[in-house]
Amino acid sequence: MGRTHEAVLRTPTMIYVRESHVERMGKIQDVSYEILNVLEFNRFGCIFAPIILYEFFLVGTNVYSFSLLNSTRKRQSVVCRYPDGRLVLYCKGADTVIYERLVGGSDDLKKVTREHLEKFGSAGLRTLCLAYKDLAPDVYESWNEKFIQAKSSLRDRERKLDEVAELIEKDLILIGATAIEDKLQEGVPDCIETLSRAGIKIWVLTGDKMETAINIAYACNLLNNEMKQFIISSETDAIREVEERGDQVEIARFIKEEVKKQLKKCLDEAQQYFHSVCGPKLALLIDGKCLMYALDPSLRIMLLNLSLNCSSVVCCRVSPLQKAQVTSLVKKGARKITLSIGDGANDVSMIQAAHIGVGISGLEGMQAVMASDFAIAQFRFLKDLLLVHGRWSYIRLCKVVTYFFYKNLTFTLTQFWFTFYTGFSGQRFYDDWFQSLYNVIFTALPVIIVGLFDKDVSSSLSKRYPELYKEGIKNMFFKWRVVAIWAFFAVYQSLVFYYFVTVSSSTSQGSSGKMFGLWDVSTMAFTCVVVTVNLRLIMICNSITRWHYISVGGSIVAWFLFIFLYSGIITPYDRQENVFWVIYVLMSTFYFYITLLLVPVAALLGDFLYLGVQRWFFPYDYQIVQEIHKDEADDSGRTGLLGIDNQLTPDEARSYALSQLPRELSKHTGFAFDSPGYESFFASQLGVYAPQKAWDVARRASMSSIIKLSFRNQIEILNNSSGQIVLNEEKSRIQCSRL
């Protein structure tokens, strides 16, 4: 019998569910449930009260997110009253926990459910067991008193509530099991594979259990059968045996010893493989409990060494704190740049611990996004974020920084050489205003344009050749050698500027036999510096847009405009009119033009020769890619940039558009910037008044809960005869992964 459930209304104490029976078409039945108690002990308890019941009926995906603060319970219960007064306790939780609390008998159902659970688990589905229990009113009343007492106690409340819950959560009757297909977002395996080709090491830190994590790692191409897998798990017989004895100190000591032994063994083995020439790739799988001991200061180094030898690392059943600890371990211990990406509230700590935090906005709420440095809508956009925009901005930053260094060194060194010829008196070579405006006007804009627009290869090629990213990891464009080369040519150029201009001006200029003075020579040299430094910028550009031309030409023109005006006036102030008419005197001689052609060419010849030889004989990877694809048209289309393809047919697009109409339900589409309040934000940027809608504000207030609720509305339950409820989740949740 197939039934669908739909929540029509909820209040803090009531929930109304509409049931429609498939067999009896049109028969729709509204059932209201009164919620009496929620046995969920964390600070979100009251907020989630209606949801737990609701989840119970529909789906319970995320048991951990609720039980984080009390992961020992691994279950949630709710007591509710039917309209006819019947009292029922519903309980959902991990299979082990529920099975412990079942009433005896009906072994068939238990057995078949267990089989199903195993089947689901190995298929990578997330499983939960559901059970219920009818409560007699008097039993409930007496229990409720204890519960209220425990709830209002001031000391040890958690423990007391736990104990009270234990009283009632027993002798349950199994309903069945749920399995949720928590399918990966679109493009995740491809993205992860591309990123690992780009030389990025990927670690998965997840709250899932080991089997699920392994499945996901296989799906993400992080693990494969050729890999040598090191599994450090707390689910061994030896550990279980000690745990059953229950002595906490003993358990801790034993697990620590065990973890140490395991680590040592794995490390030895890993180093053997590492030294052999063509050994298999290594992978490390470790669960949260072992990780707790492995992160101990005495074992930390061993863990780190082992992990760095492995090409993929999967940590499962880890708590948010451990995620942050692992991140800091890599960040501080291995001195690597770390990036954390996650979508849930439990990823916040690791997002903040890493150098770069990326939050995925979507179904899990906004906490991750709010804590992150970058927010993206889907995991696969990480590829664009890193390989395209990350790489571009690295190259741009390197260029901007080294160019700034170069242009100031060149400029300052001409002044420096001059000092040797002034009896070390500190006389300035250039007029004060030249010096002041050099960085502000004459060489400012072009380098900004390069910082904004420079692209070595197009976005699609960046993604097609992820290996290009390795140049950034090796810091190829900002190491000492690169800076030294810039410095070398800056010295060479400054020598050219100073000596070419001064030596050639030591005799009379023009047929009038008149001589130049200090300011004529320095203005000539400054003109050469401005022209050369701006032309040098063109030489570092891989793509030259019209803004480059405008800025470079504009800077040179700005210098001439400035000097025409500045040297054309005598101010009424008491100051030295050193450069009065200097540029006009200069421009009346052939010397000016001949020198202006010679000096920039002579200065840039060295750089040009270097660039030519470097590209010819020692090319960077990106230069090879450039030359392979130099005849291809530029893909400046917008699809190439963001990698979002609109594969919807017109009809689909239309229905999608309709589904996006404002309504009470979630408007989260998963697309960039599509978070509450964004419309009004963009509108206000454009000067259009768009008031925040009430549902925006309300949703932001209780973001995560309502999103969950509205989302669950779209889930269909298929109830089959053997008691399992198989749920098809349309949308999926991304694993938290980090690298």
Place this chain on the structure above:
Amino acid sequence: MWELTFNTGIQTSKVAGRIVVVEHHRGDSEMTDSDRGTQRDRDSAKLQTEERNVTIHVAVSVCALPTLLAYLSSSWGVVAVRAAAFYMFTQQSLPACKPVLTPEWVIMTFLFIGFIFIPVGLVTLRASHSVVEIVERYDIGCVPEPFRIDKVSYIQDDSIPKNCSLSFKVPKYMKAPIYIYYQLDNYYQNHRRYVKSRSDKQLLHGQNQHGISSCQPVEVNNDRPIIPCGLIAWSLFNDTFTFIRNRAELKVNRKNIAWKSDREHKFGKNLSDQEDLIVWMRTSALPSFRKLYGRIEKDLNVDDVVVVYLMNNYNTYSFGGKKKLVLSTTSWFGGKNDFLGLAYVFIGSSSVTIAIVFTLLHLLSPRH
């Protein structure tokens, strides 16, 4: 109509959420259009359809300019163009030239530089070589033998006459005008404290009590301002030269030896005819410099013997400076200076050499 608009909205915002401008303008017009009746409504709906096409078209293809121009006449088109340009700017998808420095380009550039620079260099060298220049050092020769041990006391002793003569033979025909320079070496006219010790206001406006503080340390004498004040003017070069050829004096024209702008704008009435001061006050860039003294406006023939009678007044002995007398003709380019020509030829020829080496490399082992 509403649906259609919305559809567009989805498509555009789905891409990046950036073409909001277009959408909002569309929204505005919907309001105005709805006032104008159904016929207008239909038109506007049509227009919107087209406009949607434009927006997408522009963003996808850069070369859609003709299509766009068709829309320029309507306000829709303008908005679309602006939005498209802004979009391309913000999305960094501006049309770009992508130069790739292939070996062919390197070789061609070097060859091009060579072909431009060698001729320019040769022309410049030729101009420099056409200049005839005579340089005579006289600071030591003009001190009588007995005083050579202590030249400073000689130059400072007013009772000793400072007359001196030197003669030289003209090596080559020198065409008028022949420029006379004095050259000072090891003379730091570009020293910081020397350069700033002047008052341009006083030079321009004459007597001026104010604004001469920059002239330190020589701004006043007995509480009266010195005109012109400052170290530069104080240290004016005061050797004089008289030129005799075949017992006849060669007239030296000492007018028009300073730059016109200095004469007319920087120096006031009282000083503008003292051109030797104006020349002196255009301080030199290097510690070894020449300054124009005057012009001989007669040709000098080969083997003419010129005798120079000079007053050796200027003290360069205290700091080891040298004094030289220079006679030089000029070319269109200026005085005798091979540097620029040589530099041009050197850079041009090394470019050609590099181009040849690269071509050989390119032919012998072409790159794959």
